[in-house]
Amino acid sequence: MLKTHSSYWLIATLFVFVIISLLIALLIGSSPLSLTDLLVHFFNEQSSTQQLIIQLRLERALSAFVTGGLLALAGTLMQVLIRNPLADPYILGISGGASVAALLAILIGLPLIALTISAFAGALFAMLLVFLLSRGVKNTHWNPTRLLLTGVILAAGWGAVISFILTFSPNDRIHSMLFWLMGDLSYSHFPGMGLIILLTGLFFSLLLSHSLNVLIRGEQFARSLGVVTDNLQWKLLILASLCTAAAVTQAGSIGFIGLVVPHLIRLIGIHDHRILLPASVLCGGGLLMLADTLSRSLFSPVQIPVGIVTALVGIPIFLYLLQRSEAYR
Amino acid sequence: MSCLTVDNLTLKIAERTLCQSLNLKIQTGENWGILGKNGTGKTTLLHTLAGIPLAGTTVNSHASIKLNNIPIEKIKASKLARQLGILLQDFQDVFPSTVLETALIGRHPHLKAWQWPDHEDIRMVNNLLEKMGLAGYQQRDITSLSGGERRRLGLATLLAQQTDILLLDEPVNHLDIAHQHQLLHYLTTPLFKQQHAIAMVMHDINLAKQYCDHILFIYDDGRTLAGKTKEIVTAKNLTDVYGYPITELTANAQSVFIAK
Structure with a gap:
């Protein structure tokens, strides 16, 4: 693993990328603002419509950054843990548990705060289930294949429960359920807990x-x-699961960020995790801020789930880089 | 001077005995070849000696494996990795990495958590890559290497670990005849032997006879036979070990073993 100046440049460039993404997120939307508007109103004490817009967009952008960072971090860790380039934060069914709990909360008509708590509890429950089952009854030896198979099967099970809930849900709830499943940031609040988990993670x-x-x-x-390794892998599983749980609780199951971002950074030639991890967090956070800006402004006033945008933008970028890469030839 | 001592070791995997009451002493200056049929536990033994037993291996309670008179299980993993290194049978290359980066991983036990390899490390690794015939490959991605090239990179990585004890699981596997001899020649030069104790699992009897000064035979009923190459590598012993008729041919003052 080499430390080169390019590593520093990458981190610096990603910081700039995050700042630019944040500015774009603040300026673009159903009522566009100019840079001067932003500067004038941001530091103005008197409340105005513009100021309100800035505040709302800032909260949402921060929420997107934290969610994207969490997903990219969880994805990178999960890929090392399972040693499979196809691993993503959702591969062990943690988001499935969160989704089931969240859909049930929507079905009953619980308020947003209860939905959030319910989703986090569901994620933790799914995580615990994977822990216990993959550890086996008497075998304490670590086995990544068993972990992966256990997780994939549990994820399939959660998927079935999700379909079951959708089948029996009244029409007026289906819309918000689908948004939650696709991943959506429109109900996001200031991501206090997510930020703490991202930083400690x-x-x-x-x-x-x-x-x-x-x-x-x-x-x-x-x-x-x-x-x-035994010790290390349990720590990895706990870290990756907690980050996934926090991300899903924040915004539902947004796809592709957790899978694609670590590969993007690797394709640039960064393989040392001491650089790869922070770079992934910055890149994932910035990308999700941009994707969210697109999702709320592309078909404005209609907002589309951000998960659709991450897929539509992420897939071609990834395929392009894959074509150029020597490692996956 | 390093010394790996095995006392009264019985290895089992899933109730099957692999080697029974093995006693062995491998010291600096010696080059052991481990020979036996497929599935007799050569790899399992090597992993156990390295302190990283394979899943499902059980070791009898009276056994002891000591490195310089200290039981290996009492040595901290990171410290053990600075004294004893093992070349694994195969590699998992799922994620991209360059040849230079991969070889530098061998320096891992010598570096602190936030320490990057310095110029000295890089110079040493480049030197080893050159010795293994991989000069100019530094920036290649490992997934683009051939089997033999990957094997030689594995050896360069292991040698970068700078351990006194080297356990090699089929070091010449995938290598062409020229590279087989170049590698074994390098490992048996007097200067290298002065600093290392080597044990290698081999399948080529003639290479083992030519380059190893000691041999450990593992029979498929768990018996073992250890001794000097000159004394125990005979057509009769080889026929016993492999359960297949083997005979000795002499030509041009060189003798080779071939299957009948």
Whole structure:
């Protein structure tokens, strides 16, 4: 793993990218603002319509940043944990548990705060289920294949429950349910809890990051280089699951960010997790802010779920980079 | 001077005994070849000696494996990785990485969590890559390497770990005849041998005979036979070990073992 000046430049560039995305998120929308409007009203104490708009957009943009950062972090960790480039934050069914709980809350007609709590509880429950089942009854040895199979099967189970709930839901609830399932930031509030989980998650991941460089090359190999893998993998599972739970609670199951962002950074040539992890967080956060801006302004006044935008924008970018990459040729 | 001592080791995998009451002492300057049929537990033994037993392996309670008189299970994993290294049978290359980055991972046990390899590390690794015939490959992605090239990269990575004890699981697997001899020649040069104790699982009897000074035979009923190559590598012993008739041919003052 090399430390080169390009690593620093990448982090600096991503910071600029995040700032620009934030500005775009603040300026563009059903009522566009100019940069001067923004500067004048942002620091103006008197309340005005523009100021209200800025405040709403700022909250939503922050929420998008935190969600995108959480998803990218969870995706990177999950890919190392399962050692599969196809792994994403949702592969172990954690979002499935959150979705079932959230849909039930929508079905009953609970208020937003209760929906949030319910979704987080559902995610934690799904996470616990994966932990217990993948650990086995008497076997305490770590086995990533069993973890993956357990998670995939549980995810399928959650999917069935989701379809079941949708089938029996009244028409007036289906719309908000679908938005939640596709991933949507329109009900987002200031992402206090998400921000705390993102920062602590990134902090603890960075503590592990040096060992992740070895673990990603295989468990036996990592052990032969003195990495205590059992311990490390449980920590990874907990970190990745918590980040996923926080992201899903914030905005439903937004696809592609968690899968694609870590690969984007790798395709630039960054393979060291000490750089890869923070770079993924910045890139995921910035991208989701942009995608959310598009989702609320493309067909304004109609807002589309941001999950559609992340898919439509993410897929072609990813395919283009994949075509150019030597590693996946 | 390093020394890996095995006392009274019985290995089992799923109730099947792989080796029975094995006693072995591998020290600096020695080059052991481990020979046996498929499935007799050569890899399992190597992993157990390296302190990273494979899942499902059970070791009898009276056994002891000591590195310089300290039981390996008492040595901290990161410290053990600075004294003992193992070349695994295969690699999982799912994610992209360049040849240079991959070889530098061998420096992992020597670096602190936030320490990057310095010029000295890079110079050393480049030197090893050159020795393994991979000069100029530094920026290639590992997924574009051939089987033999990947194997030699694995060896460069292991040598970058700078351990006194080297356990090699089929080091010449995938290598062409020239690279087989170049590698084994390198591992048996006097200067290299002075600093290392080596044990390697081999399938080629003649290479083992030529380059290893000691041999450990593992029979498929769990018996083992250890000794000097000159004394125990005979057509009769080989026939016993492999359960297949093997004979010795002599030509141009060189003798080779071939299957009848």
